[in-house]
Amino acid sequence: MTENGVLxxxxxxxIDTMNPTVKNVEYAVRGPIVQRAMQVEKELRExxxxxxxxxxxxxxxxxxxxGQKPIxxxxxxxxxxxxxxxxNENMFPEDAKNRARRILQACGGSSVGAYSASQGIDCVRxxxxxxxxxxxxxxxxxxxxxxxxxxASDGIVTMLKLLVCGEGASRTGVMISIPQYPLYSAALAxxxxxxxxxxxxxxxxxxxxxxxxxxxxxxxxxxxNPKALCIINPGNxxxxxxxxxxxEDVIRFAAKERLFLMADEVYQDNVYAEGCQFHSFKxxxxxxxxxxxxxxxLASFHSTSKCYMGECGFRGGYMxxxxxxxxxxxQLSKLVSVRLCPPVPGQVLMDLVVNSPQPxxxxxxxxxxxxxxxxxxxxxxxxxxxxxxxxxxxxxxNPVQGAMYSFPNISLPEKSIKExxxxxxxxxxxYCMKLLEETGICLVPGSGFGQKDGTYHFxxxxxxxxxxxKILLAKVKExxxxxxxxxx
Amino acid sequence: MTENGVLxxxxxxxIDTMNPTVKNVEYAVRGPIVQRAMQVEKELRExxxxxxxxxxxxxxxxxxxxGQKPIxxxxxxxxxxxxxxxxNENMFPEDAKNRARRILQACGGSSVGAYSASQGIDCVRxxxxxxxxxxxxxxxxxxxxxxxxxxASDGIVTMLKLLVCGEGASRTGVMISIPQYPLYSAALAxxxxxxxxxxxxxxxxxxxxxxxxxxxxxxxxxxxNPKALCIINPGNxxxxxxxxxxxEDVIRFAAKERLFLMADEVYQDNVYAEGCQFHSFKxxxxxxxxxxxxxxxLASFHSTSKCYMGECGFRGGYMxxxxxxxxxxxQLSKLVSVRLCPPVPGQVLMDLVVNSPQPxxxxxxxxxxxxxxxxxxxxxxxxxxxxxxxxxxxxxxNPVQGAMYSFPNISLPEKSIKExxxxxxxxxxxYCMKLLEETGICLVPGSGFGQKDGTYHFxxxxxxxxxxxKILLAKVKExxxxxxxxxx
Numbered sequence: 014m015t016e017n018g019v020l021x022x023x024x025x026x027x028i029d030t031m032n033p034t035v036k037n038v039e040y041a042v043r044g045p046i047v048q049r050a051m052q053v054e055k056e057l058r059e060x061x062x063x064x065x066x067x068x069x070x071x072x073x074x075x076x077x078x079x080g081q082k083p084i085x086x087x088x089x090x091x092x093x094x095x096x097x098x099x100x101n102e103n104m105f106p107e108d109a110k111n112r113a114r115r116i117l118q119a120c121g122g123s124s125v126g127a128y129s130a131s132q133g134i135d136c137v138r139x140x141x142x143x144x145x146x147x148x149x150x151x152x153x154x155x156x157x158x159x160x161x162x163x164x165a166s167d168g169i170v171t172m173l174k175l176l177v178c179g180e181g182a183s184r185t186g187v188m189i190s191i192p193q194y195p196l197y198s199a200a201l202a203x204x205x206x207x208x209x210x211x212x213x214x215x216x217x218x219x220x221x222x223x224x225x226x227x228x229x230x231x232x233x234x235x236x237x238n239p240k241a242l243c244i245i246n247p248g249n250x251x252x253x254x255x256x257x258x259x260x261e262d263v264i265r266f267a268a269k270e271r272l273f274l275m276a277d278e279v280y281q282d283n284v285y286a287e288g289c290q291f292h293s294f295k296x297x298x299x300x301x302x303x304x305x306x307x308x309x310x311l312a313s314f315h316s317t318s319k320c321y322m323g324e325c326g327f328r329g330g331y332m333x334x335x336x337x338x339x340x341x342x343x344q345l346s347k348l349v350s351v352r353l354c355p356p357v358p359g360q361v362l363m364d365l366v367v368n369s370p371q372p373x374x375x376x377x378x379x380x381x382x383x384x385x386x387x388x389x390x391x392x393x394x395x396x397x398x399x400x401x402x403x404x405x406x407x408x409x410x411n412p413v414q415g416a417m418y419s420f421p422n423i424s425l426p427e428k429s430i431k432e433x434x435x436x437x438x439x440x441x442x443x444y445c446m447k448l449l450e451e452t453g454i455c456l457v458p459g460s461g462f463g464q465k466d467g468t469y470h471f472x473x474x475x476x477x478x479x480x481x482x483k484i485l486l487a488k489v490k491e492x493x494x495x496x497x498x499x500x501x
Numbered sequence: 502m503t504e505n506g507v508l509x510x511x512x513x514x515x516i517d518t519m520n521p522t523v524k525n526v527e528y529a530v531r532g533p534i535v536q537r538a539m540q541v542e543k544e545l546r547e548x549x550x551x552x553x554x555x556x557x558x559x560x561x562x563x564x565x566x567x568g569q570k571p572i573x574x575x576x577x578x579x580x581x582x583x584x585x586x587x588x589n590e591n592m593f594p595e596d597a598k599n600r601a602r603r604i605l606q607a608c609g610g611s612s613v614g615a616y617s618a619s620q621g622i623d624c625v626r627x628x629x630x631x632x633x634x635x636x637x638x639x640x641x642x643x644x645x646x647x648x649x650x651x652x653a654s655d656g657i658v659t660m661l662k663l664l665v666c667g668e669g670a671s672r673t674g675v676m677i678s679i680p681q682y683p684l685y686s687a688a689l690a691x692x693x694x695x696x697x698x699x700x701x702x703x704x705x706x707x708x709x710x711x712x713x714x715x716x717x718x719x720x721x722x723x724x725x726n727p728k729a730l731c732i733i734n735p736g737n738x739x740x741x742x743x744x745x746x747x748x749e750d751v752i753r754f755a756a757k758e759r760l761f762l763m764a765d766e767v768y769q770d771n772v773y774a775e776g777c778q779f780h781s782f783k784x785x786x787x788x789x790x791x792x793x794x795x796x797x798x799l800a801s802f803h804s805t806s807k808c809y810m811g812e813c814g815f816r817g818g819y820m821x822x823x824x825x826x827x828x829x830x831x832q833l834s835k836l837v838s839v840r841l842c843p844p845v846p847g848q849v850l851m852d853l854v855v856n857s858p859q860p861x862x863x864x865x866x867x868x869x870x871x872x873x874x875x876x877x878x879x880x881x882x883x884x885x886x887x888x889x890x891x892x893x894x895x896x897x898x899n900p901v902q903g904a905m906y907s908f909p910n911i912s913l914p915e916k917s918i919k920e921x922x923x924x925x926x927x928x929x930x931x932y933c934m935k936l937l938e939e940t941g942i943c944l945v946p947g948s949g950f951g952q953k954d955g956t957y958h959f960x961x962x963x964x965x966x967x968x969x970x971k972i973l974l975a976k977v978k979e980x981x982x983x984x985x986x987x988x989x
Contacts, residue, residue, distance in 0.1 A: 023759075024798060024824070024825075024826040024829075025728055025729075025759050025760065025761045025798055026663065026664060026728070026761050026798060026825065026826060026829050027826050027828070027829060028826065028828040028829060028832070030666065030728070031663050031664070031666065031829055031832060032662060032663055032664065032665050032666045033666055035662060035663060035832055035836055036832060038835060038836060038839060039835075040835065040838050040839045043619055043838035043841075044838075073616065075609060075615050075616045076614075076615075077608075077609060077610040077612035077614040077615040078609025078610045078612075078615040078616065079609075079610065080610055081610070083612060083614050088583050088584040089584055091583040091584065092580040092581075092583040092584035092587060093580075095576050095579040095580040095583055095846075096576040096577055096579065096580035099580060102592070104590070120565075120814070121563060121565060121566025121567075122565040122566045122567065122568050122569070124565035124566075124571060124814070125814050125815070126564075126565040126571050126810075126811060126812040126813060126814045126815060127563050127564075127565040127566040127813060127814050128561065128563045128566065128813045128814060129814060131531055163651060163816075163840075163844065164840075164841065166839070166840055166841060167840070170840075174520060174523060174691075175514065175519050175520055175523060176514060176519070176520065177520050178518065178519065178520045178521055196839060199839045200839070203662075203836075203839075240513055240514070240518070241513075271511075271513050272513065273513040273514050310512060310513055310514060322614075323614060324614040325614060325615060325616045325841070325842075326608070326612070326613050326614045326615050326616060326617060326842070326844070326845030326846075327613070327614060327844060327845065327846065328651070328841075328842075328843075328844040328845075336512070337512075337514065338512040338514060338515050338516065340515070340516040341512075341514050341515060341516060341519055344516070344519060344523055344524060347526060347527075347528065348523055348526060348691075350528050350531035350532075351526060351528045351531075351654070351684060351687045351688070351691075352651075352652075352654055352655070352658075353531075353652065353654060353813070353816075354813075354814070354816075355816075356651065356814070356815060356816040356844040356846065356847060357814030357815065357816075358583075358814075358815065358844065358846040359844060
């Protein structure tokens with residue numbers, strides 16, 4: 014009975030009757046720790062006394078939220094496309110106006126409010142193709158193989174959806190790195206596919222070892238049908254940049270073992286460490302010659318959310334598919350048509366990223382200044398993070414070669430591990446929750462990404478402004494020492 | 502062997518090894534006829550001679566592509582949010598600036614480039630809740646039950662995903678109207694759920710008959726577990742507006758039969774016919790008293806793509822869930838977090854729709870003028886379409902009471918049906934293809950939406966500008982007469 018005396022009945026949709034695969038989904042980056050952080054923020058606003066005055070969020074790669082400024086040129090073109098009356102004003106540089114005119118011409122009714130083709134606006138896909146060709150030293154790219162997406166996540170989920178089938182021992186297995194970005198585990202859980210873990214080598218700066226790939230695959234073949242291998246390079250959450258040799262090894266492995274390659278390359282401009290360089294899987298594939306470039310199936314993903322632009326809110330992205338069976342590609346094109354089209358403002362932004370101001374154009378100098386400043390600052394913060402964390406006894410941090418994260422190893426005292434387990438919590442979740450309650454710092458426990466049994470980590474972004482990052486690192490240092498003492 | 506002599510191998514991902522549920526997906530609105538229309542357009546550009554000079558697309562509800570102008574106020578605020586430097590210019594009205602400032606304040610780092618909360622920006626959800634309360638005469642709406650989405654499609658697919666489970670005779674069944682909007686059939690195919698058809702009554706202006714719902718449900722219970730009932734009101738593709746009595750009947754039916762209600766109400770402002778009025782399922786639910794309003798589970802969907810704004814490209818939308826089990830709702834919140842957030846520009850637009858200029862504000866007069874002009878024009882075109890189609894012998898068209906489509910019944914001569922079947926085509930696909938090749942007009946065959954066996958239809962939007970709509974209707978008339986003659 015409800016309070017007003019009306020007979021209540023059972024719900025149609027309950028935790029017991031709902032889709033069981035959805036229940037298996039976990040997504041640490043926005044999980045319990047972030048929900049608690051939002052509560053803590055609310056409590057602070059309501060005047061609850063805490064040992065800190067603000068929550069510092071280093072849980073998610075959200076550059077603008079951490080104060081990074083957007084690229085002026087990009088936002089000018091977006092404003093022009095949103096409100097084309099502005100084309101009549103002389104406050105905008107000519108190159109911004111030209112870009113806007115070109116994009117509007119490619120839109121139905123010259124409006125970004127029209128649906129685009131499901132695969133994305135033609136001229137944007139052409140610009141993406143030319144960008145990929147420049148990036149890869151001339152390796153050809155067919156715009157028909159480029160699909161614009163709603164952020165990279167959308168492309169990754171779509172590709173996984175195509176790949177998954179079978180039941181029992183013939184269920185599709187997908188190899189993902191551990192630690193991984195939890196979009197992969199979440200999507201695989203939702204699709205009912207088998208997550209096949211291969212471990213990155215923390216001792217060798219989170220590199221991929223061929224022997225580990227072989228072990229993982231052999232193991233998986235006992236109970237499922239492994240069909241794809243996912244790589245994130247530069248790495249999330251681990252911040253490594255893969256060597257050309259490593260990528261070559263992975264491609265040869267995929268060819269030999271008949272695996273579909275998925276290369277998550279959204280951090281392709283985020284490379285900081287001396288001697289490190291971004292190599293696209295596609296470029297290396299083509300350098301290996303036609304035995305590989307005519308055969309190995311590859312999907313590569315990019316996004317407007319990372320690199321120097323950090324425009325997460327626009328949900329822009331693309332994927333390129335290489336050597337995909339034409340019948341399957343027709344199915345892919347059909348599948349994306351059901352969602353009508355990716356958001357057009359995100360498509361516009363993707364176009365600007367792949368077709369940025371060129372030398373001689375009025376916006377070039379400012380664009381380059383802004384781009385370089387952002388990337389240099391990130392490089393500094395990557396270094397700073399690594400250095401300070403490595404001064405803390407009990408914390409060991411690999412160099413942040415690229416991407417936007419450090420993923421340090423933390424030693425946790427036995428007593429704290431026991432206490433966590435008694436509470437039914439992962440020990441690093443227990444640690445991060447305590448850190449949040451005592452310092453207001455929000456990090457994500459390593460258990461949310463996966464890690465070797467008996468090791469503990471957290472992921473922190475390097476995005477907070479330098480002064481806040483320094484405070485954050487000092488607080489983590491102090492907290493870790495206190496925590497270690499308390500539980501020893 | 503490939504041409505350069507390298508041994509070719511089988512693909513990993515082929516039509517035989519890919520996800521079989523994806524293969525079952527069909528989406529007529531962007532299906533073969535639209536692909537052919539795009540080819541024809543290309544051929545015209547390349548100078549191929551045709552009996553027409555342009556393709557007129559009436560296949561999809563894409564208002565801006567058909568020349569509808571965006572609402573000035575909405576685009577001003579979007580431009581201001583995209584490039585906040587414009588807040589310093591005196592070319593924008595104060596109310597547009599105030600809206601932009603308020604939204605930017607609610608964004609991380611005051612940037613629409615930051616991720617929002619996965620459920621959507623707080624203040625936008627609050628504005629949506631207040632809009633729903635006003636619309637429904639004060640029925641309360643909790644912003645925590647509002648989820649911003651990537652267009653309505655995203656919300657619908659998410660809800661279906663929560664509902665689907667089971668195998669064999671206990672597989673989830675979802676009742677959908679026939680004719681239906683093919684997003685439903687496509688999503689159900691992809692999710693492996695059972696599509697349970699109930700037929701709308703064409704003789705009674707596409708109304709929902711209780712007896713047909715009962716027949717359909719009883720039939721379905723023999724082979725699956727029907728859990729949800731989907732309604733599109735105003736109707737797509739059928740253009741009817743449901744009476745209050747009909748909605749009441751449907752709610753009582755859902756309560757009695759324990760069905761989760763999904764109300765697709767994206768055309769809520771598109772009501773043209775005298776005596777017709779939009780009634781939201783939620784409002785009627787609450788008017789039926791606590792026996793219903795405390796119990797019946799309902800999800801309602803809205804979008805920025807239709808109504809008077811027609812901003813399809815932005816992929817904005819929301820859903821409200823009512824009486825959802827709190828544990829399930831927690832799962833829903835977790836599920837949406839995996840995709841990070843809906844596109845922020847679409848969220849901004851959704852906010853403007855639910856929080857449009859008010860009397861006394863500087864933009865009010867222009868806003869109302871633009872809104873009224875668009876809706877009046879649509880009402881005129883709805884009437885025009887119905888009238889002209891009904892002058893054609895062999896075409897019968899129900900009044901277009903609302904939405905943006907007419908779905909006339911077409912009589913096809915036996916000979917044409919035989920010829921179509923010999924080609925393996927649905928007879929109305931054969932008809933629409935011929936129409937396209939001979940006149941350049943792109944409509945969608947009724948078979949893409951479902952229809953009673955032995956009846957044939959097409960869906961056309963009422964969106965083309967009046968002069969083009971007149972040409973289109975005249976050409977359809979002429980074609981239908983010629984076609985009937987040719988195959989008689």
